[in-house]
Amino acid sequence: MVEKKKVAEHGLEGQVMTTRLGSFIDFLKGKGNELAGWARASSLWPYTFGTACCGIELMGYMASFTDAARFGAEVVRFSPRQADCMIVAGTITDKQAPILRKIYDQMLEPKYVISMGVCASSGGFYRAYHVVQGIDELIPVDVYVPGCPPNPEGLVYALMQLQKKIMSEKVDYNTRGRLMERLREVDEKEKDLGE
Amino acid sequence: MTDQENITVQKLRENFPEEILDVGGRPNDVAVTVRRDRIPDICRFLRDDPDLSYKYFIDICGVDYMEMEKTPRFAVIYNLLSFEKGHRIRLKVLLEESDPAVDSVIEIWKGADWFEREAFDMFGIQFRNHPFLRRILTHHQFVGHPLRKDYEHGRRQLCTEVWDLEFD
Numbered sequence: 001m002v003e004k005k006k007v008a009e010h011g012l013e014g015q016v017m018t019t020r021l022g023s024f025i026d027f028l029k030g031k032g033n034e035l036a037g038w039a040r041a042s043s044l045w046p047y048t049f050g051t052a053c054c055g056i057e058l059m060g061y062m063a064s065f066t067d068a069a070r071f072g073a074e075v076v077r078f079s080p081r082q083a084d085c086m087i088v089a090g091t092i093t094d095k096q097a098p099i100l101r102k103i104y105d106q107m108l109e110p111k112y113v114i115s116m117g118v119c120a121s122s123g124g125f126y127r128a129y130h131v132v133q134g135i136d137e138l139i140p141v142d143v144y145v146p147g148c149p150p151n152p153e154g155l156v157y158a159l160m161q162l163q164k165k166i167m168s169e170k171v172d173y174n175t176r177g178r179l180m181e182r183l184r185e186v187d188e189k190e191k192d193l194g195e
Numbered sequence: 196m197t198d199q200e201n202i203t204v205q206k207l208r209e210n211f212p213e214e215i216l217d218v219g220g221r222p223n224d225v226a227v228t229v230r231r232d233r234i235p236d237i238c239r240f241l242r243d244d245p246d247l248s249y250k251y252f253i254d255i256c257g258v259d260y261m262e263m264e265k266t267p268r269f270a271v272i273y274n275l276l277s278f279e280k281g282h283r284i285r286l287k288v289l290l291e292e293s294d295p296a297v298d299s300v301i302e303i304w305k306g307a308d309w310f311e312r313e314a315f316d317m318f319g320i321q322f323r324n325h326p327f328l329r330r331i332l333t334h335h336q337f338v339g340h341p342l343r344k345d346y347e348h349g350r351r352q353l354c355t356e357v358w359d360l361e362f363d
Contacts, residue, residue: 094333094352094354095334095354097353097354098355098357099357102357127349128349129341129346129349129350129351129352130332130333130351131351
C-alpha cells in the first residue's frame with residue numbers, strides 16, 4: 001500500500017496503487033480536485049483550427065517525433081462537441097472571426113484554448129485592414145505560443161503548461177447550475193435587445 | 196524585340212488599329228495599352244488567332260494611380276500567356292475615376308471569374324456582364340475598397356455574423 005503522504009507529494013502521476021477500499025474512498029474525498037484535474041489534464045482532446053502555416057507545424061506536433069500522444073492529447077476531433085482544447089493555429093481574419101467564435105461556443109465545458117503563433121496571438125505582421133489583432137479579442141486564451149511558426153517542441157511545452165494550469169484549477173461540479181445561469185444571461189441579453 | 200512578340204503587336208495593329216494607344220515594356224515583356232470599349236473582341240482575337248493562341252489567362256491586376264497623379268486614375272491589366280508559342284503579353288486598360296467599368300472577359304476565359312471579382316472587391320472596378328460580381332475576399336459587411344489609395348491605412352471593419360455558404 002502506498003502511503004497517503006507520498007501520493008499527496010507526487011500527485012497521481014506514475015503511481016500504481018493497491019489499497020483497501022475504505023482508505024481509497026477517504027483518499028478520494030480529500031483529493032477529488034486533484035484527481036479530476038489529473039484526469040482532465042491527461043486526456044485533452046484537441047480541436048484543430050489550422051488556418052495557415054502553423055497548421056503544418058501542428059501536424060508535426062501530432063506526428064511521431066514529438067508525439068502528442070505521450071501527453072494523452074492525441075485524439076484529434078474535428079467536431080467541437082467532442083473536443084475540449086482548441087488549438088488556434090494561424091491567421092484569423094475578420095471574415096473568419098464570427099466562425100471562430102461560433103465554434104468556440106459549440107465546445108462543451110471545460111474548454112481550453114491554445115493560441116499558436118504570433119498571428120493568432122497578436123495579428124503578427126498583419127497590421128492591416130483584414131486581420132484580427134489577437135484572438136483574445138474574441139475568445140479567452142489559456143496559453144500563447146510565440147513563433148512564426150513555433151516549432152512542435154514549443155507547442156508541446158504549451159501543452160505541458162496547459163496541463164499544469166488544469167491540474168491547479170479548482171473543479172466546479174455544479175455544471176448544471178452554471179448552465180442555467182448562462183441561459184438566464186442569454187435570455188436577459190435577448191430581452192435587452194428586444195427592448 | 197524578337198520576331199514572335201513583334202507578331203503579337205503587328206497583328207494587333209493590323210486588326211485593331213484604332214484601339215491601340217501605346218506599346219511599351221521590354222522585349223520579353225510587352226505591354227500594350229488599349230481602349231476599353233472593345234476589350235472582349237481583342238481578347239477573343241488574341242485567344243483564337245492561330246499565330247498567337249493566348250489560351251492561358253494568368254491574372255487580372257487592378258491598379259490605383261492616385262498617388263502618382265495620373266489622369267485616368269485606375270487601370271486593369273490582363274496578363275496572358277501562350278503555351279504553344281511561348282510568349283506573353285500584358286494588356287492594359289485605363290479607366291476614369293468617374294466610371295471605372297470595363298466589359299467582363301469571363302466568356303473568353305472562364306478563369307477570369309474570380310480575378311474580376313477580386314479586382315472589384317479591392318478597387319471597386321465594375322466588370323460589365325459578369326454574372327456574379329460580388330465581394331470575394333473581404334466579408335459581406337465590409338464597406339469600401341481596401342486597396343484604393345484613399346482607403347485609410349489599417350482601418351478594420353468587424354464582421355459580426357456568419358454568412359451562410361451558397362453552392363451553385
